[in-house]
Amino acid sequence: MTNIGSTSFKFQLLAMPEEKVVAKGAVERVGSSSAAARYQIIPAGDGGVGNGGAGNGGVGNGDVTAQTAAKVINIDTSIDTSGTGGGYLACISHMLGVLQSAGHSFQAVGFKTVHGGTLDEPVLVDDSVMSKMEDYSGVAPAHNPPYLAAMRAFRQKLPAMPLVAVFETWFHRDMPLPAKLYAVPYEWYEKYGVRRYGFHGASHRYVSQAVPRLLERERERQKVKGLEKDQRWEEGAGRAGRAGLADRAGRAGRAGLAGLAGMASLRIISCHLGGSSSICAIRNGVSVDTSMGFSPQSGLPMSNRCGELDPYVIRYIMQKTGMDFEQVLQVLAEKSGLLGISGISGDVRDLLAARDKEPRAAAALDFLLYEVRKYIGAFAAAMNGVDAIAFTGGIGENDVELRRRLCKDLSFLGVELDEEKNASACGSRGLVDTIISAPTSQVDVVVIKANEELIVARETYRIVKAML
Known part of the structure; x- marks a missing residue:
């Protein structure tokens, strides 16, 4: 692969x-x-x-x-x-x-x-x-x-x-269709394919499969520990569409979530955060919305790519600077994003090291966190709730502090982080898929080790096997 x-x-x-x-x-x-x-x-x-x-x-x-x-x-x-x-x-x-x-x-x-x-x-x-x-x-x-x-x-x-x-x-x-469309002439969609395509598909697909497995293992572990009391798991299994999400707040032992038959009703928000980042809303194992659009340039701010931008900015900068269209696109693709805001680096590790002395480094980090939270909130609304938030990718798997800061401001969703589990979930320490939310959290927060290659391998094997 x-x-x-x-x-x-x-x-x-x-x-x-x-x-x-x-x-x-x-x-x-x-x-x-x-x-x-x-x-x-x-x-x-x-x-x-x-x-x-x-x-x-x-x-x-x-x-x-x-x-x-x-x-x-x-x-x-x-x-x-x-x-x-x-x-x-x-x-x-x-x-x-x-x-x-x-x-x-x-x-x-x-x-x-x-x-x-x-x-x-x-x-x-x-x-x-x-x-x-x-x-x-x-x-x-x-x-x-x-x-x-x-x-x-x-x-x-x-x-x-x-x-x-x-x-x-x-x-x-x-x-x-509402998640695919742009508010442009419909002919552009039909004739030219102008729509939201989304990217990081292999990563988000892997998350869609790994999260249910992880939560099912947690369910079995809790059974062994004797925490399945008062038929709480069975109550969860019988609830269609994750009804009564707020009731989970008072349940000990991570009640009900993994008890859903086949985990098919899970609503997952997958956060692939790295040099290139995107967020995906997943329901029933299927992508229902995503932050990237027609190109990988859109959505969240990335290492050196701008992410979302009002298209008229391009015309305005051309008029003010004398740059032509291709020159502006090159700046947006190579000198923007976290690098553009900070003026230092597009690497989150560099920005974390410089933030106390460099206000623009702190501003770049704050902007990234703001945009990620905004998409999480929007996708929770689009799915009428969320059952699990997954972090993956280079930043998602390794940056303990950014996960902590992100989850701190998601309390309106009932997110509660287990600080000790979060601190121990880091790729440099031999990361394995793990739950980092507290037992009382209404939303499971998990860290998933990215494995895009496996998704590609499975599809390659499927197609080649069919040729035999």
Whole structure:
């Protein structure tokens, strides 16, 4: 499974259908003559998978090293990626050589592709798919061109290999019409596909599956501890549509939530917070609204992308500065967001370190928190309530303080954070999916370790298996 950036190439090799990660790697500064390459590989026959066959080990959830007795090879090197094809051909050639030397082969390549417009489902990559992506390269300039370059490189290196595109828009395709539309001539929607597409679909889909599993495990744990009293779980199971949410405030032992049959009625707000961020409202496992729109440029402020913006700002700045349209777009895509407000950095870690001395760093953080809270409140209203709020992504998984500050001002929803659990839920400490809300909280607050690659792997496996 591949995750392509403008100057990065990341991959995981998974054994399917066992869903075991047997190798992963990343190449940074793609395009340079000394790109940094790092790999972790379980050799075939040492608990990994080689030649298409299943071994005995390997690990899931994107971690090659977690709790496995298998031998792990760590490679840290540099490669020359200054050649043609944006450097991706060199990345792929090097990756293939490393994997083959460890005894591995593979049968398909999956891509976490971003924007294909109305092509919003997992598909085999062919010329028509790549042409559609080309059409939307101007809408997703930081995403589509690198993926297209990587696809061409794979085609050149492995011409017979099935390539599968799993579009980020896929999870949001069944949003209700009011959530899709913009208030523009309806002809634009019908003729040109101008609508809210949404992104980070693989991440939000994984959250939609991981949260019910986590809450069900908590339910079983509470049963073992003897906290299922007075038929509280059964009462919750019999309530359609999560009726009587406010009644939960007085229930000990996290009453009722996980008792809903199959967890199908869960209303989840998924917060994917990282260098690129979006929020998704999920009901019955389906996306019903999301913060990103026609392009990945919209919605929340991001590391260096502006997020939501009145379109007339563009015209005004063109008149005042003399910049042309493309120049303004470049500023909005590369020099805005948290970087633009702070003037220091788009990295939340840098802003946290500087906030006491730099008012603009504090202003950037406050703005991000404000926008996230605003979307959470709006999506709770759109779903007539919320049962769980999930944090994922680089910031969502690791930033203890931002989660605390966010949840502090969500008390109107009945959110109560367990400070100790929140402090212990951090990726640097070996994060596992966990509940960080207090037992008396009316809304479950959880941290989910992102695993977009697994979603892409499942769809790739499904499509390729159907070809056999």
